[in-house]
Amino acid sequence: MTVIGAPLLREMVAKYGCIYPSDESAFDGDGYVLTVREDRTLHYLEHRNMVSREIVFTPPDCVAHLTSKSKFGRLGLSFLNSVKVHSGFVGRLALELVNLSNERTPITIKQGDPLIHIEFLRREGPPEPYSGRYMFQFMNDAETARYVDVLSKNFSELYPAEAIAQRGRDRLVNE
Helix, strand or coil: CEECCHHHHHHHHHHHCCEECCCHHHECCCCEEECECCCEEECCCCEEEEEEEEEEECCCCEEEEEEECHHHHHHCEEECCCCEECCCCEEEEEEEEEECCCCCCCEEECCCCCCEEEEEEECCCCCCCCCCCCCCECCCHHHHHHHHHHHHHHCCCCCCHHHHHHHHHCCCCCC
């Protein structure tokens, strides 16, 4: 696997909407820095799921890896969930965080704070896109329709139009 650098990632964002919405200043050379949808304060030992502001689409020939920004790690914020985004996944990411601060102080994350690095890697072998229940999670109807169109037009052999449209209609809205 090979990390996709920022110039190629910009092309993927323009062509497929791999990060939406995207901000030019969030490209960091080896990937992109995601933010969260809402402000949140985590108290000592509190576990919270936070949702990315950006929609992530990992093309079928890629996987993505997540790492937390060291700024928050140094404060004691720990990132609990898997650090992989499956190939073919579309949706906002649920970021499982816990405050493990040695000082036992609250940690506040504000909407727009750079929180999570995402790096896209090319995968080898035939595509096996994500087929789980979280496809299109935390997306509204217009956002879902946009990605149903992207998938059915650019990856029709993996996402037949009617099948992916049905997945969009059957999505979990806020779970």
